[in-house]
Amino acid sequence: MAYLFQTLQSRIILLIIMVALPGLIGVFYDSYVERERAIEAAISQSVNTAKATSKFQSTLIDKTRIFLQNLSSFDAVKKPNSQTCSAFLADVLKVNSNYINLGVPRADGELLCNARPMKTPVNVFDRPYIQEALATREFSIGEFQIDRATNLTSVNFAYPVMNATSDTVVALVVAVISLEWWSETLSESHLPDNTVAYITDSENKIVAAYPTNNNLLGTPLHISSTAIENSNTAFDNSAFISNDPYERVYVKRPLFEDGKQINITVGIPLKHALEIINERLIKTAGILTAIVMLLVGVSVWGVRRNVLKPIRTLLQSTKALAEGKDVSDAPLHGSVELVKLQQRFTSMAKTRLEAEKRLIDSQASLLESKNILASHIENTPLGCIAWDTQLICTDWNKSAEHIFGYKKEEAIGKHASDLIIPPELRTEIDDAFAQLLKKKAPKRKINKNVTKLRHTIICEWYSTPILDLTGNVISVTSLVQDITKNMHLEEKLKLSASVFSHAREGIFITDSSANIIDVNKTFVDITGYKRNEVLGKKPSMFKSGKQSPEFYRHLWASIISKGYWAGEIWNKRKNHEVYAQLLTVSAVNDDEGNVKNYIAIFSDISEAKEQQYKLEHMAHYDVLTNLPNRSLLAERLDKALAQCKSDRGFVAVALLDLDGFKEINDNFGHSVGDELLVILAHRLKGTLRNSDTISRFGGDEFVAVLANLKQPQDFAAIVKNMLRVASDPVKIGEHQLKVSASIGVTVYPADNTDADQLIRHADQAMYVAKQKGKNCYHLFDIESEDAIKARHEILQSIAKALNNREFVLYYQPKVNMRTGEIIGAEALIRWKHPVKGILSPASFLPFIENHQLSIDIGEWVIEESLQQFSRWKQLGVHIPISVNISALQIQQRNFPIRLSRLLAKVPNVPPEAFQLEVLETSKLGDIKKVAEIMDDCVKLGVTFAIDDFGTGYSSLTYLRRLPAKVIKVDQTFVRDMLIDPEDRTIVVGVIALAKSFNRSVIAEGVETIAHGTSLLELGCELAQGYGIARPMPATEMPDWIAHWSTKTEWKSPTPQLLDNEA
Structure with a gap:
């Protein structure tokens, strides 16, 4: 800080400011005094306004007491129930403008007599001033309130009306005074603009506001303010200044002197008065400041021109001389002494600078050549390393740092084996370096090296021995570059070329204009075009005409926006055969994001499309x-x-x-x-x-x-x-x-x-x-009796058979044809008719379809098969059992509960050994509901299979949405697959579907060895049918199991046709 006042210019400015400071202090003091007077004047006006309002209120109260006392003596008032009472009060109200309403409520508060007509009855007994008048039999004053008869903010007064005979209060005469009087009084008081006033109740809530603002009524009065110290208002802490834009002076005092805590607050704005004072202050201070600034400016100008400028010029000359620069000899203005000093200094400086320049020029060419060489070495993209004859590093450029990870200071002074040579190559490198020193000739070599992080890299080296004047090697300079990426890239290019040539998918590559520049061998095999027939052509030559222009617009829009397109497309071979492709087109961008090539990869899916059509058919x-x-x-x-x-x-x-x-x-x-x-x-x-x-x-x-x-x-x-x-x-x-x-x-x-x-x-x-x-x-x-009777008789006979236990279960084994393993048995119902003998399911099940009997028989089948599993288990026979369930039964919401009860009856039967077969010919209706029911059953441990797959309502829907682990190929397809190519194709398709959906597949209807052999070749090992065993009673199963062995012909076939046929 002391430095600021050491210069000549700063001291002159300080002197001028000290002279002007007392004047500025006086101006600000006068402004402060005027402000205090303005505040006192505003406080005085606020107090007088509040006092006048309070005095007017007191006078009004006294007049009202006398007015009500006289009014209570009238006969009409003493009879508030009479019709003449309201008319009387209305006449009185017309001649008394101080009141907005008059009323005579009875002693119970019911207001039946009122000067103003009332739409609804009013009871005022709850008003405190009413209860006070009844209790004291004296004049009472109410709080500020919303009058129930006039719906205005008012003060109510009450006076008792006595019964002269019984000396009891029979009624009260009430006068209502609106607060509009005080607003009018304030309006006539010639108060400054933006004056405000508020009347607040005992809870500090606003009951009236000036100017009128109904939105404030009922809200607490809150004024952000600052108290005024030493105010002469005669009210302790009652005067304060608000923080609002008008800077009002507020005075608060009681409106009544009867302890009701009703206050009036008056705010007089100070802003205008203070603005005048501030304007005068600014004007006076501005003039004084301008004078001071003018004096400072003139003084500064004179000092700078005649003293400071010559001195600064001389300082700049000395600085230039110290830096070896030319000294200016431009004419100097100022005092004579300073001008002569500058001229003598300039002459001396020029003589010295000329001598120094000759010395610098003599060294310039040598230094320039040295810097150029060092720059080349340091900034070359090749690593440049200097070694002494002991292979100790003596120099290490930035590129070497980047390649090996060592900083220059880390590398210099260390042996190469400690830096970049793998341990297993140290002997080899030492020998090669010795040969380099001996032959004194440059050598190129590719070595495996290690980095600071011990990563192995491949580097190309070019090392040159440096000889002294006698021809001895004094050092070796090596240029090195990391070629690891290039080597890897070369390997990737070889791999990519191999993939391109040997891929099973057709591939063609185009330039950015979609001209074909290369194709692979599979492309030639699929399309029939030779490579030279398509090079330079556009892929549009393969169009089949089956897709619309809109299709191709969407295709290119996807490539442009996403960078690729994938989907099915119909194209044409060279022989004009139209076929289906599964095509993916991808854009390849260069480093700047511009499309460089398009790569298309496709496969011929004609056979798959044909298979899909057959499955849909x-x-x-x-x-x-x-x-x-x-x-x-x-x-x-x-x-x-x-x-x-x-x-x-x-x-x-x-x-x-x-x-x-x-x-x-x-x-x-x-x-x-x-x-x-x-x-x-x-x-x-x-x-x-x-x-x-x-x-x-x-x-x-x-x-x-x-x-x-x-x-x-x-x-x-x-x-x-x-x-x-x-x-x-x-x-x-x-x-x-x-x-x-x-x-x-x-x-x-x-x-x-x-x-x-x-x-x-x-x-x-x-x-x-x-x-x-x-x-x-x-x-x-x-209405036909014959039809009803026929169906009724059939249903009766079936119900009777169920009650008489005429139904029995036969079991048909399911095996793995290749291994001979017995994987389960399917329970098949038969009717042991007392007259017709054993009847097949086809003779009675169609009659109970969608009938309650189908549920009853279904539960019997489940219960009986579970009991049979238990009986076999006791004999040491463990065979999983599957049963068929009807569409009606599986759609019952309580089916999982009933199934769990049936399983609980036979606790020694594991649920996972029990399978439910849903006929694919069943129309299941709400497939979502059925799937949920089946999920609940799966949670119990049982599994599901889809039976007769391919013959019913919606094979693909059932397969996709139902939680079935097993698909059973319908016997109608298996039986004729050896003679009917279409049936064989369907069997192949179902096996492929099972594989795609990760399901097991069982073939029904295996009647001959040839059937089984063909199925094994297609990849289906699980089967059942007459060629394995006919359905048999449960008692015959143990003996059959004991003597069963798979066919010799079934042990050797291996799957070989499925991939080609699917």
């Missing part, structure tokens, strides 16, 4: 007859019913069952029976119209949907045609075959029910047709 069409299956039938029937509702037409459902077909199957074999079904299916389809549908419903049953009928009876001609073609002879080979048909028909909307029920009704009608003698049709009549 299999999901909706019967494999044997190519007619719609149950799934497609259900869709078309629902559609026909919906259209019928809108068109008000009719739909007929006809269920056809072949008479005598079983005998042909038994006598001539399944192949003849299948061929007969195909021929009859073709004939039946030919009898229908384009709008109709015929479906193979199962076995030898067909269902026809006759849509868009104009009249209910229009079905008859079509059905008769169906009967005719079904009974026409069929020649197959040497056999002349003849069957007939029984047809049941129902017509919607006469039979007003859902699709499933319509098919059941047609089924019932079909059985009536059979009872009539076959080769005819029967129209279902919901």
